[in-house]
Amino acid sequence: xxxxxxxxxxxxxxxxxxxxxxxxxxxxxxxxxxxxxxxxxxxxxxxxxxxxxxxxxxxxxxxxxxxxxxxxxxxxxxxxxxxxxxxxxxxxxxxxxxxxxxxxxxxxxxxxx
Amino acid sequence: xxxxxxxxxxxxxxxxxxxxxxxxxxxxxxxxxxxxxxxxxxxxxxxxxxxxxxxxxxxxxxxxxxxxxxxxxxxxxxxxxxxxxxxxxxxxxxxxxxxxxxxxxxxxxxxxxxxxxxxxxxxxxxxxxxxxxxxxxxxxxxxxxxxxxxxxxxxxxxxxxxxxxxxxxxxxxxxxxxxxxxxxxxxxxxxxxxxxxxxxxxxx
Amino acid sequence: xxxxxxxxxxxxxxxxxxxxxxxxxxxxxxxxxxxxxxxxxxxxxxxxxxxxxxxxxxxxxxxxxxxxxxxxxxxxxxxxxxxxxxxxxxxxxxxxxxxxxxxxxxxxxxxxxxxxxxxxxxxxxxxxxxxxxxxxxxxxxxxxxxxxxxxxxxxxxxxxxxxxxxxxxxxxxxxxxxxxxxxxxxxxxxxxxxxxxxxxxxxxxxxxxxxxxxxxxxxxxxxxxxxxxxxxxxxxxxxxxxxxxxxxxxxxxxxxxxxxxxxxxxxxxxxxxxxxxxxxxxxxxxxxxxxxxxxxxxxxxxxxxxxxxxxxxxxxxxxxxxxxxxxxxxxxxxxxxxxxxxxxxxxxxxxxxxxxxxxxxxxxxxxxxxxxxxxxxxxxxxxxxxxxxxxxxxxxxxxxxxxxxxxxxxxxxxxxxxxxxxxxxxxxxxxxxxxxxxxxxxxxxxxxxxxxxxxxxxxxxxxxxxxxxxxxxxxxxxxxxxxxxxxxxxxxxxxxxxxxxxxxxxxxxxxxxxxxxxxxxxxxxxxxxxxxxxxxxxxxxxxxxxxxxxxxxxxxxxxxxxxxxxxxxxxxxxxxxxxxxxxxxxxxxxxxxxxxxxxxxxxxxxxxxxxxxxxxxxxxxxxxxxxxxxxxxxxxxxxxxxxxxxxxxxxxxxxxxxxxxxxxxxxxxxx
Numbered sequence: 004x005x006x007x008x009x010x011x012x013x014x015x016x017x018x019x020x021x022x023x024x025x026x027x028x029x030x031x032x033x034x035x036x037x038x039x040x041x042x043x044x045x046x047x048x049x050x051x052x053x054x055x056x057x058x059x060x061x062x063x064x065x066x067x068x069x070x071x072x073x074x075x076x077x078x079x080x081x082x083x084x085x086x087x088x089x090x091x092x093x094x095x096x097x098x099x100x101x102x103x104x105x106x107x108x109x110x111x112x113x114x115x116x
Numbered sequence: 117x118x119x120x121x122x123x124x125x126x127x128x129x130x131x132x133x134x135x136x137x138x139x140x141x142x143x144x145x146x147x148x149x150x151x152x153x154x155x156x157x158x159x160x161x162x163x164x165x166x167x168x169x170x171x172x173x174x175x176x177x178x179x180x181x182x183x184x185x186x187x188x189x190x191x192x193x194x195x196x197x198x199x200x201x202x203x204x205x206x207x208x209x210x211x212x213x214x215x216x217x218x219x220x221x222x223x224x225x226x227x228x229x230x231x232x233x234x235x236x237x238x239x240x241x242x243x244x245x246x247x248x249x250x251x252x253x254x255x256x257x258x259x260x261x262x263x264x265x266x267x268x269x270x271x272x273x274x275x276x277x278x279x280x281x282x283x284x285x286x287x288x289x290x291x292x293x294x295x296x297x298x299x300x301x302x303x304x305x306x307x308x309x310x311x312x313x314x315x316x317x318x319x320x
Numbered sequence: 321x322x323x324x325x326x327x328x329x330x331x332x333x334x335x336x337x338x339x340x341x342x343x344x345x346x347x348x349x350x351x352x353x354x355x356x357x358x359x360x361x362x363x364x365x366x367x368x369x370x371x372x373x374x375x376x377x378x379x380x381x382x383x384x385x386x387x388x389x390x391x392x393x394x395x396x397x398x399x400x401x402x403x404x405x406x407x408x409x410x411x412x413x414x415x416x417x418x419x420x421x422x423x424x425x426x427x428x429x430x431x432x433x434x435x436x437x438x439x440x441x442x443x444x445x446x447x448x449x450x451x452x453x454x455x456x457x458x459x460x461x462x463x464x465x466x467x468x469x470x471x472x473x474x475x476x477x478x479x480x481x482x483x484x485x486x487x488x489x490x491x492x493x494x495x496x497x498x499x500x501x502x503x504x505x506x507x508x509x510x511x512x513x514x515x516x517x518x519x520x521x522x523x524x525x526x527x528x529x530x531x532x533x534x535x536x537x538x539x540x541x542x543x544x545x546x547x548x549x550x551x552x553x554x555x556x557x558x559x560x561x562x563x564x565x566x567x568x569x570x571x572x573x574x575x576x577x578x579x580x581x582x583x584x585x586x587x588x589x590x591x592x593x594x595x596x597x598x599x600x601x602x603x604x605x606x607x608x609x610x611x612x613x614x615x616x617x618x619x620x621x622x623x624x625x626x627x628x629x630x631x632x633x634x635x636x637x638x639x640x641x642x643x644x645x646x647x648x649x650x651x652x653x654x655x656x657x658x659x660x661x662x663x664x665x666x667x668x669x670x671x672x673x674x675x676x677x678x679x680x681x682x683x684x685x686x687x688x689x690x691x692x693x694x695x696x697x698x699x700x701x702x703x704x705x706x707x708x709x710x711x712x713x714x715x716x717x718x719x720x721x722x723x724x725x726x727x728x729x730x731x732x733x734x735x736x737x738x739x740x741x742x743x744x745x746x747x748x749x750x751x752x753x754x755x756x757x758x759x760x761x762x763x764x765x766x767x768x769x770x771x772x773x774x775x776x777x778x779x780x781x782x783x784x785x786x787x788x789x790x791x792x793x794x795x796x797x798x799x800x801x802x803x804x805x806x807x808x809x810x811x812x813x814x815x816x817x818x819x820x821x822x823x824x825x826x827x828x829x830x831x832x833x834x835x836x837x838x839x840x841x842x843x844x845x846x847x848x849x850x851x852x853x854x855x856x857x858x859x860x861x862x863x864x865x866x867x868x869x870x871x872x873x874x875x876x877x878x879x880x881x882x883x884x885x886x887x888x889x890x891x892x893x894x895x896x897x898x899x900x901x902x903x904x905x906x907x908x909x910x911x912x913x914x915x916x917x918x919x920x921x922x923x924x925x926x927x928x929x930x931x932x933x934x935x936x937x938x939x940x941x942x943x944x945x946x947x948x949x950x951x952x953x954x955x956x957x958x959x960x961x962x963x964x965x966x967x968x969x970x971x972x973x974x975x976x977x978x979x980x981x982x983x984x985x986x987x988x989x990x991x
Binding site: 028029032033035036039040043046047049050059062063065066069070073074076077078084086087090091092093094095097098099101102105106109111 | 137138139143144147148150151152153154155157158159161162165166183184187190191194195197198200201202205298299302303305306309310312313314317318
């Protein structure tokens with residue numbers, strides 16, 4: 004039964020990863036949370052300090068980084084089976100595509116320049 | 117990990133107990149649900165983005181937002197993700213006491229966030245932004261309201277989980293139940309990360 | 321073999337560290353229902369086959385309702401200055417006809433087949449989340465009933481099935497019809513979403529040993545694609561419906577042009593959902609036909625991987641074409657070009673499928689049974705509808721055709737000639753599997769020919785009407801403006817209306833056929849494998865036992881059942897039968913699995929689903945009813961969460977240590 008071997012191989016593979024993030028993780032979580040807090044502080048500082056032309060890019064980069072960090076580490080997506088990533092990110096990318104497409108037909112991005 | 121693999125080999129004699137991918141049904145279902153939620157919030161966010169500048173009456177977004185206040189409540193929600201992940205970690209160690217402790221703190225942080233949102237809505241309403249005042253008002257309250265409802269549902273799930281763990285009445289795998297509620301909770305948090313930037317920090 | 325289907329009440333607290341709840345005490349309100357043969361068993365069942373049958377019966381009921389609405393529309397238009405309906409009733413009639421057919425017939429009927437046959441085709445004992453499956457069915461049923469109660473409560477929805485803003489606002493539609501519509505669809509949307517998650521997990525996770533993805537039958541493949549479309553499309557319509565509800569019930573301004581709103585927002589949200597929806601309707605039928613054509617051509621499906629992947633490609637490209645429904649709305653040349661090209665592109669994978677079907681039949685020993693006739697009719701009629709669809713992809717031509725009967729002709733060819741013919745092919749093909757008796761072939765032929773003739777008579781003339789400029793949704797036509805000679809609108813309207821009666825007669829013959837087959841003593845029990853089937857669902861009893869297979873088969877081939885019955889001779893390369901279906905089944909059942917553990921029945925799905933229309937009525941009429949509904953949702957969800965999906969039992973195999981979901985029937989307390 005070749006598939007049975009496949010299955011156990013997959014299971015072994017994923018549980019290896021599970022092992023990896025089970026152990027010394029609590030401290031790492033706190034470090035990650037501190038990084039997230041620092042990023043949020045930079046975000047909020049855009050309200051007080053003028054970032055000039057870097058204003059929008061900074062915010063978008065920070066937002067994306069925070070999003071990906073929470074998804075990858077707190078939600079374990081980085082360590083989990085790839086199938087979970089495919090399912091979640093296909094929803095996310097689809098959402099981005101169709102809604103950006105829809106907003107484009109309203110000339111939304113042209114107005115903003 | 118080795119014994120997992122052995123268990124799988126052993127179990128595949130009667131297939132119903134092993135999944136074809138080796139992944140948990142519930143977790144697979146949960147991730148799909150979250151993928152689906154992306155399109156829900158995507159639609160609400162797009163509606164807001166399209167309409168935020170359309171104010172025929174009442175205040176403009178940048179006249180009304182209280183960035184320092186919202187920053188604090190955003191920070192509270194972000195930290196609740198940390199406590200949630202610590203709860204999951206404790207549950208995986210089968211440490212019920214700490215699981216319950218962190219779950220309760222997470223629920224409290226979530227409740228603080230929702231409380232902040234209630235305060236914010238009340239303040240905005242006093243300043244003249246009703247649900248029907250303008251397109252900005254309708255779409256702002258709908259988007260943040262939907263998020264608030266998601267947080268509230270999460271709080272109810274957390275509390276229920278605490279109750280069920282302390283009475284040892286969780287059906288199925290306890291650590292996985294905590295992990296599932298955790299996935300939902302983190303998702304609600306990342307939605308807020310997006311909302312905080314797109315709605316609050318980028319003025320119209 | 322120990323089959324555990326219900327909690328044994330004498331078991332005290334059972335289970336190890338993970339299962340600690342005695343099921344009957346889960347919430348202390350209801351005793352957990354146990355197996356019985358009475359009607360009550362249908363209320364509490366979580367068996368995918370029973371739910372499939374219930375989906376089918378309910379959907380067929382709505383098919384009749386929607387069909388009667390259609391006949392009323394055609395009777396109104398049979399003569400000039402029609403008096404059958406007034407303009408207001410006419411608006412409600414075409415809105416509800418479309419809504420019923422799309423959301424309450426084709427989708428749930430596809431769900432019926434998917435529920436019944438996906439687990440059987442992949443060799444599973446049930447779906448991944450049996451209680452959620454039951455919940456989905458009840459949501460669909462209660463949502464559909466809720467939607468239709470509007471008829472008796474001041475009038476049904478009247479804005480057309482795509483309910484364009486601002487026409488859907490209270491100003492233009494003051495009755496509660498649209499409120500019922502939006503909340504009813506919200507409830508049936510929950511059914512679709514939960515069903516989607518359930519069936520995707522089932523087909524990814526519950527396959528029999530050796531059933532690789534590329535060995536799954538095409539029907540299961542198409543259902544999988546459809547469930548992904550539902551998974552991602554339903555939330556979009558959910559947003560749109562919420563915006564509409566908030567506008568109508570709480571005076572939000574989303575589509576209020578006076579406040580600066582853009583009504584096109586609704587169109588975008590609706591069609592981002594609506595176009596994948598089109599493929600949600602047609603792909604299950606494509607799957608059914610892809611099962612039937614090989615069986616009755618005595619050949620394997622031509623290009624199996626291409627058929628599977630072109631289905632996936634249709635699903636994928638289907639996300640990028642929504643704005644072709646909006647060419648006439650002034651999107652601007654760039655948008656129109658982009659969406660026009662994407663729309664033409666989607667014809668390619670569809671054409672690939674048609675080529676594959678034709679090549680499957682090519683050189684085969686064709687058997688023209690009724691399911692085969694319906695399948696061939698799908699290929700022909702869908703191709704006609706597909707060709708008129710290509711004319712819509714061409715934006716200038718579409719601008720001419722928008723909102724005329726030409727559009728109506730097009731989508732009825734693809735939906736009636738496509739989706740519904742596929743479903744009828746499925747009825748005839750799988751009937752002996754589900755009900756042990758084969759539907760009469762001779763009545764079936766009458767059924768088939770009346771439907772083909774009726775359908776072409778009804779919808780064929782609509783091409784003509786549309787090109788002559790008869791607007792869609794026009795409640796009367798007058799002789800004075802009907803035109804002359806061959807292009808006289810009255811003539812073609814009359815043909816079309818008569819055609820609708822022929823079509824109804826065809827459907828009536830199907831009902832007669834069902835009644836005859838089951839009442840008449842002359843109809844014998846069907847053989848185990850009446851069509852010489854190829855896939856796993858035929859490799860078990862008819863109808864299958866509750867646990868589907870005594871032994872979960874190990875799959876070594878695509879078309880596993882065929883390969884167990886037939887073998888190729890090594891030297892002559894001739895394919896000869898080596899075993900009958902009965903022998904294959906007997907061989908399999910000679911060593912049945914031990915410890916078959918089936919999910920237990922539950923009250924919670926129906927109770928939770930029942931709460932949703934109560935919330936709907938509450939939103940429309942009374943805040944106290946609303947509070948009752950919400951309280952009921954919370955209470956039933958807690959009850960559900962506290963109840964293990966499979967009753968605890970000493971015979972239960974403990975989950976593998978360290979493995980998250982050791983037992984596949986587990987459910988986290990999330991609903």
